[in-house]
Amino acid sequence: MCVAMVVTVVSVMTGFLDMLKNSGRQIVGDVIVSSGIAGLPYSDEFLVDLKGLKDVQGATPLIDTIGLLRMPYPRGNQKEVTHVQVWAVDPISLATVTDYANDLYWKPAENAAAAKEMAEDDPRKNLSEKILTDGKTLIQSKTGNPGIALGIHVSIGNERQRDGSYRPRYGWFMPENDVTLTVVPVSSQGKIAEPREQIFPVVNEVQTGIYEVDHNRIYIPLKEGQRLLRLDEAPLYDLNAEPDGQGRYPVIGTTPARVTKILVRAKQGVSANSLRAQVETAYASFSKRINADPTRNASMPDFVNVLTWEQQLRDLIAPVEKEREMMRVLFSLIYLVCAGLILSIFWSIVIEKTRDIGILRSVGASRLGVMWIFLRYGLVIGVLGSALGVLLAWLVVRNINAIHEAIGSDAPPTIWIGSFVLTGFFAIGLLYSIWRGKLLRILLWLLATLVMGLIATFLALHHGTLIWDPSVYYFTSVPDQVDWITAWTTAIGGVVFSVIGAAIPASKAADIDPVEALRYG
Amino acid sequence: MADHQNNLQNHSDKTSPLIEARGVRKTYSFGAVPVEVLSGADLIVHPGEWVAVLGSSGSGKSTLLHLLGGLDRPDKNGGEICFDGQPISVSHGKRLDGYRNKDIGFVFQFYHLLPELSVFENAMLPGMVGNWLTNRSEARKSASKLLDSFGLSHRLAHRPGQLSGGERQRVAIARALVNSPRVLLADEPTGNLDAKTGEGILDLLAQRHANGLTLIMVTHDPAVAARATRVVKLANGCVVQSSASE
Ligand SMILES: Nc1ncnc2c1ncn2[C@@H]1O[C@H](COP(=O)(O)OP(=O)(O)O)[C@@H](O)[C@H]1O
Ligand SMILES: [Mg+2]
Numbered sequence: 233m234c235v236a237m238v239v240t241v242v243s244v245m246t247g248f249l250d251m252l253k254n255s256g257r258q259i260v261g262d263v264i265v266s267s268g269i270a271g272l273p274y275s276d277e278f279l280v281d282l283k284g285l286k287d288v289q290g291a292t293p294l295i296d297t298i299g300l301l302r303m304p305y306p307r308g309n310q311k312e313v314t315h316v317q318v319w320a321v322d323p324i325s326l327a328t329v330t331d332y333a334n335d336l337y338w339k340p341a342e343n344a345a346a347a348k349e350m351a352e353d354d355p356r357k358n359l360s361e362k363i364l365t366d367g368k369t370l371i372q373s374k375t376g377n378p379g380i381a382l383g384i385h386v387s388i389g390n391e392r393q394r395d396g397s398y399r400p401r402y403g404w405f406m407p408e409n410d411v412t413l414t415v416v417p418v419s420s421q422g423k424i425a426e427p428r429e430q431i432f433p434v435v436n437e438v439q440t441g442i443y444e445v446d447h448n449r450i451y452i453p454l455k456e457g458q459r460l461l462r463l464d465e466a467p468l469y470d471l472n473a474e475p476d477g478q479g480r481y482p483v484i485g486t487t488p489a490r491v492t493k494i495l496v497r498a499k500q501g502v503s504a505n506s507l508r509a510q511v512e513t514a515y516a517s518f519s520k521r522i523n524a525d526p527t528r529n530a531s532m533p534d535f536v537n538v539l540t541w542e543q544q545l546r547d548l549i550a551p552v553e554k555e556r557e558m559m560r561v562l563f564s565l566i567y568l569v570c571a572g573l574i575l576s577i578f579w580s581i582v583i584e585k586t587r588d589i590g591i592l593r594s595v596g597a598s599r600l601g602v603m604w605i606f607l608r609y610g611l612v613i614g615v616l617g618s619a620l621g622v623l624l625a626w627l628v629v630r631n632i633n634a635i636h637e638a639i640g641s642d643a644p645p646t647i648w649i650g651s652f653v654l655t656g657f658f659a660i661g662l663l664y665s666i667w668r669g670k671l672l673r674i675l676l677w678l679l680a681t682l683v684m685g686l687i688a689t690f691l692a693l694h695h696g697t698l699i700w701d702p703s704v705y706y707f708t709s710v711p712d713q714v715d716w717i718t719a720w721t722t723a724i725g726g727v728v729f730s731v732i733g734a735a736i737p738a739s740k741a742a743d744i745d746p747v748e749a750l751r752y753g
Numbered sequence: 754m755a756d757h758q759n760n761l762q763n764h765s766d767k768t769s770p771l772i773e774a775r776g777v778r779k780t781y782s783f784g785a786v787p788v789e790v791l792s793g794a795d796l797i798v799h800p801g802e803w804v805a806v807l808g809s810s811g812s813g814k815s816t817l818l819h820l821l822g823g824l825d826r827p828d829k830n831g832g833e834i835c836f837d838g839q840p841i842s843v844s845h846g847k848r849l850d851g852y853r854n855k856d857i858g859f860v861f862q863f864y865h866l867l868p869e870l871s872v873f874e875n876a877m878l879p880g881m882v883g884n885w886l887t888n889r890s891e892a893r894k895s896a897s898k899l900l901d902s903f904g905l906s907h908r909l910a911h912r913p914g915q916l917s918g919g920e921r922q923r924v925a926i927a928r929a930l931v932n933s934p935r936v937l938l939a940d941e942p943t944g945n946l947d948a949k950t951g952e953g954i955l956d957l958l959a960q961r962h963a964n965g966l967t968l969i970m971v972t973h974d975p976a977v978a979a980r981a982t983r984v985v986k987l988a989n990g991c992v993v994q995s996s997a998s999e
Contacts, residue, residue, distance in 0.1 A: 587865070588867050588868075588869075590865075591865045591866075591867060591878075592867075592878075592882055593824075593853075594822075594824055594853060594859055594865070595853065595854060595859070595878050595879040595882060595928065596850050596851065596852075596853040596854020596855070596879055596882055596932075597850065597854075597882035598850040599850075601850075601882055745825075746824045746825075747819050747824050747825045750824075750861065750863075750865055
């Protein structure tokens with residue numbers, strides 16, 4: 233029992249962590265290079281450098297900023313406006329670093345079997361391949377205009393179904409609508425310029441599985457982002473020269489376009505930490521080269537942050553890790569309770585069986601033999617308990633989403649009516665036992681009737697509560713993988729503690745003096 | 754009958770003693786007051802003998818028998834007990850366990866059967882608790898043979914609680930004999946039984962003795978002691994030798 237609890241809780245939390253970490257990698261790649269708001273120039277050249285590194289699988293530039301998004305649907309008597317995290321990306325290379333292409337939600341079924349799996353009213357049934365390619369390129373192929381991809385929970389239009397798929401809510405199927413994005417450019421001196429807005433057609437929606445991301449983030453093409461944020465290529469004016477008749481300064485060159493982040497993905501089997509070191513050196517030599525080049529119109533910032541995804545997502549991961557360790561410690565205390573339980577039960581058995589143990593000793597059982605009898609029971613209890621515990625935990629964890637759903641919905645009438653019927657049977661048993669007049673039986677039947685009645689009433693009155701509210705947790709489903717390392721250590725711990733609990737009474741049993749034990753009949 | 758026993762007696766005189774206790778002392782302390790129950794008891798038993806130790810209640814008969822059976826140990830420097838020439842009082846641990854298990858059989862006044870086990874399981878108990886190498890099928894065979902000869906074959910699956918006192922004592926004797934020990938130690942084997950049932954038990958012991966088993970029996974009842982080939986008295990913590998019962 234104890235084992236089941238520990239394994240379940242720690243498994244879910246570990247699964248949760250793994251999910252967090254995995255999707256963390258899927259979302260930001262392995263290593264993130266980020267600069268200040270002024271951005272990194274010459275990112276194309278740096279990307280070439282990065283891709284030349286032997287451990288780099290891919291790298292992608294992006295601009296990460298905040299913006300406001302005006303939705304096509306109303307809120308009150310205005311259109312709804314929501315704040316979003318804007319990622320201006322190059323979708324093609326982004327797909328080599330993160331799971332972007334796979335995370336695009338709206339796509340037709342891959343094959344006939346998958347199509348069959350989908351519910352009758354699933355909108356994906358009627359989608360063409362075009363929506364996926366539009367999402368992958370962030371270009372609306374119908375018009376050739378740059379498009380926007382929204383996190384799946386950005387709009388209210390997507391209603392999550394029990395099977396994890398989505399249906400348009402209130403008829404708002406976002407990929408048929410336009411949204412207006414407003415961003416605020418910031419100059420390299422940190423001054424805020426006039427906000428700029430642009431209408432984008434929604435080309436697709438993105439489901440990373442991390443609620444925080446899916447609720448906030450939108451994706452637009454890098455070029456559009458650079459233009460809106462004034463990070464694009466711009467003419468460089470000679471401010472020392474005389475302006476011409478219209479007050480314009482002569483152009484002496486162009487300043488390069490900029491990005492604020494570069495995401496890098498490691499090749500299979502390369503650790504994020506070692507890649508981080510490589511990227512850092514690569515940047516140092518790259519910036520040295522650029523800054524030494526007099527023909528350049530912009531210089532590289534001296535300092536950029538090069539972080540692994542784990543460092544980047546520290547704030548997300550650390551609390552969960554701490555919680556899990558807390559849980560581990562707290563639940564491990566249960567071990568002591570288990571050991572204590574076994575100890576006291578065995579102790580009273582030894583006391584009660586003192587005479588019998590004396591008999592065993594008198595016919596030649598050795599002290600070790602007597603000890604072994606009790607240790608063996610402790611071992612059996614431990615092994616059996618641990619096995620049952622792990623099994624139970626496995627069942628619970630594997631079905632945790634179904635259980636969660638069941639708790640989250642009304643109890644089916646057959647079940648609660650059935651419980652009432654069972655209560656009725658127990659009540660009949662109670663009456664019968666009263667008639668028979670056996671006190672213990674009356675008490676047991678009474679208890680059974682009351683408990684069953686309570687359960688039935690609870691089930692009848694129960695109206696689903698979702699424990700795992702996707703707006704509270706990062707993920708949209710509960711992790712359902714058993715953490716086998718924890719399962720094994722917990723199970724072995726359970727066995728060890730059972731044996732320890734049994735060892736003390738067993739030693740007492742071994743110490744029993746046969747003559748003393750047999751003295752009185 | 755007497756002739757036969759005399760033959761045995763003569764025969765045993767020539768052999769070395771099977772059990773030999775010399776100067777055995779045993780002291781119990783009631784709190785601070787030590788009470789010496791045995792103060793230098795000597796007893797020599799030859800193979801094939803049936804010795805009865807006669808003594809009043811509280812004279813230390815059970816204590817002596819426990820010491821002979823390796824259930825308890827004499828005081829420090831409190832004499833020596835040898836079985837087949839080997840001292841047992843200094844041995845401890847496994848050797849003592851083996852001695853209890855294989856070399857002797859012990860019968861108690863209060864039977865001391867395990868209530869959870871069946872008659873058959875009780876009888877083969879010494880065959881199960883011995884070391885790992887104990888041959889269980891042999892113990893099984895031996896137990897069923899003994900119970901059969903004691904007229905208990907229809908009781909094998911019963912619990913001890915369902916048996917009469919005499920039947921229980923017969924199960925206890927079967928248990929004591931299951932590993933074919935060379936000596937049977939019996940502590941007031943009839944003490945808890947009515948006279949007639951007690952006779953039955955004594956007949957049974959006599960039959961075993963006739964088959965060559967060495968017996969040491971403790972009793973406070975001279976009539977019971979009379980069944981033995983030799984009677985010794987225990988008084989003031991010492992064994993007072995007396996002649997053979999003939
Ligand atoms: N474990 C013990 N602790 C203290 N006294 C004991 C113990 N065992 C026996 N005695 C005492 O030793 C004496 C002899 O006991 P026991 O050998 O049982 O006598 P018997 O069997 O002849 O009746 C008794 O007075 C008894 O009270
Ligand atoms: Mg006695």
